[in-house]
Amino acid sequence: MKAILIDDETYATELLAIKLRKLNLGVEILATFNQPELAVPYLQQTEFDVLFLDIEMPRLNGFDLLNAVGKFGFDVIFTTAYDKYAIRAFRFSALNYLLKPIQEDELRDAIGQWQQKRIRQLQAPQLALFTEQYRAPANAPLARMALPTHEGHEIIEIADIVRCAADASYTHFFMQNGTTMLICRTLKEVEQALEHSGFVRVHHSHLINPAFLRRIIKQEGGYLLMADGAQVPVTKPKRDYLLEQIGNIERR
């Protein structure tokens, strides 16, 4: 696995290099750059697998650098100390990121995941989606998100998601048009991305879009009937929460 490291701070690239070497997972560091603008031609000409890219850099930040590169035969793992807007956008656009100081096990997971399915490549629509979401005002619900699938990335309208169900460390997406998708993100990660859009985690392994909720059944421990006919189990606190949210005709 060939990697290139870009960070405006020398210490940061050196530190990452040290860590990668220590992990000894067969990552070969082709080059490190501390001046982002110098990396652009190199990236365009070089065949490699993964780019570790800092976001906040003088003159050319991480995203601008990618836009400058233009086409991608590689995957990218962003590194950042802190950028809450970027992190939110990462979730929606299914981009990988690591938070500095980078913890060894997270670094190992990221590389491990990449090595399991070596087909992953950064795609232009993903980057466009990211930019769109990064620039959106804080807390504004987002319209679209990118789902990493085996074939690549599926860009979907958030409003079309009926519900999500956990399947170990994968998540099933059930869409309004009847299609389903299996993506390699945990339900917790999906929930973090969608909670601002009004999605409710009604059960340990179920996340629903309340827009498609049709019936709240009290019998048999309580469950929800969704617009696609699915019956979704619900915990009592969440059932009360839903009733409260939807607007209930109370007996006075």
Add this chain to the structure above:
Amino acid sequence: MRTVLLIIGVLGLLLAVGIRASASVTPDTLRVGQLQHSVSLINHVVLYITSRAATRADVQTLPVKPLRPNLITDARYAYWLHFFLRNDTDTAQTLYLSGDENQLVTLYKTIRGQTDSLRFGARVPTHDWPAHENEKYAPVTLDSGQTASILIRVANAQGLLPTITQSPLPRPLLGLELMNGTTRTARLLKAWQDNAAGLQNRSWVEGALIFFLFFVLFIFARYPRWLYGYYTLYVLAGCTYALLKTRSYTPMGHWLGQIPWAQAHLLDPVIWAGWGAYLFFLIELLMLNKSHPLAARRIRWFARMAVAYSVVFATLMLLTNDGGVLQIGFWLSRSVFVTAHVVILVWTVWAVPSPLTRYVLLGNVLLTTVGVVASLMQGEVLTDDYFLIAELHNLMMLSFGILLEIVVFALALAYRIRLLDAERVTSQQAYIDELEQRTTYEKRIAEVEMLALRSQMNPHFLFNSLNTIEYFVLKGDEEKATRYLSNFSRLLRLTLNHSNENTVRLSEEITGLKLYLDLEATRFGDEFQYVIEADARIDQNEVMLPPLLLQPFVENAIWHGLRQSQRPDKRLWIRLLMRDDNTLRFEIEDNGIGRQQAADLKSRSATQRKSYGMDITRQRMELFNRNYPSQISIDLIDLDTNGQTGTLIRMTYQLNSELVNERMSE
């Protein structure tokens, strides 16, 4: 010469007639049977004039005089009228002597050496009245065939003390009449008939005034304010005046007749004391103390004068019953106080723009109109013929004018309460608004302080610093790791401590800046250098600043100036300069890319986000300037000399010690 002779002749003739007349004076004997209705005693009596101290016994020794209609009496003397009365009818008869308007008339009736005496007149208390109906008549009863020697003493009442002036006023009246019972009854009846309407009107005016008195007393008891107190006194004066004016033949008049001196001597004092209360009331009503303090002081002086005059005058009159004092007081009080009243009223209307002035004017106009009409009627300039249905003209008396004025003033009071109420509501609203404003203001300060803290504790800075420490550790550079870590923790501690303070010492702010700059310089591999220069005259431990005031500018200089630049000699200067004793200047200069280029770079980026750091700093400066006497202002200067770009932040810190002292003393 002929004229002189003529005059001498006339004088001589007059003298001779006079001597002849005095020589032939004897009292008449009036016969009851010949008395048709009434008879004037003039021409029927002989007259003795004595000092007021003389007794009946003294009179016998004096020479007699005839009583002539043109005799001018004098208050200093007592006048004794003597005549005989014989009952020449078959039955016992009662005749009545009318005492005119005299203060004191004493009737001595002597039959066969047996003398009875009766006192009547205006100064005789009710229980001494010889006739029940009023004080003006005394009955004289004779059995058939009896003859009585009647001696009548007419004089003014005597005070406890001798008179001060030798005034002949008020003159005793000698127009006494003797009348039979029928005539007296007819006169009484006529007086009743003539006064019936007036009596009724007086009754309800008195009632209204008494009601008002209780009402305002109640208000004053509940709201013991000067305003209501003076109003109560004014109403009390009006009420007392009206009651004192009660006719003697009403029950109330009978009752008041027990203290005849009150009616005689208190009317004027009550009027002027009431006027004093009115002036005090006026000052309070129009709030002149606040708006026209000088005028208020003068009006108050007049009010005190009026009250003092009332007390002195009443005391003098009660003690001496001096007609001269009465005259002087009457004209003095009217000329001084009425003039003052008119001047004050005109001034009020002219100078006090309060809507309450209208009421004062209206009240005065009503009182004056009624007062003038009443006095014209009393002087018979206006006669009853003119007047109104239901004998309403009988209402035209001063008491009614006072009542009208009191009612108008009550309306003024109500209006004033409304005004004050509205004012209070307004000021309450203003107070609430101010509180709300202050709350939001304080909230804003807290928010901005929080934001400032957060921008200092910039997570990006924190985590990158930790990253750097990790690097030194993994690299095995123990010394650098330790130094970086200790600087980092010192900065954290300083910042956390400062986050609780509104202001910090300049020295502490500089310490924090140094730590921050050291950390950042180290992190960026010493790619820039910084210099801090301070004027030695500045006492860095004395100057106080809002915490973290300079830090955002330094951070900006590094991130948007220096780090973007590719020149090898990146520098940052921090200068603390002293312009004069009260003005400090802080300069932060970098030789980075300059603001223009930074903005260009930013606009080229696809992922631009607004930075709030500078906004926060500006807001904090505004709040600081509003909150503290010292003022901070800031200038951003773009440097560009020979292609050498850079940015200079110039912060001017105006210490205002005067204002500081003022605030301290507040």
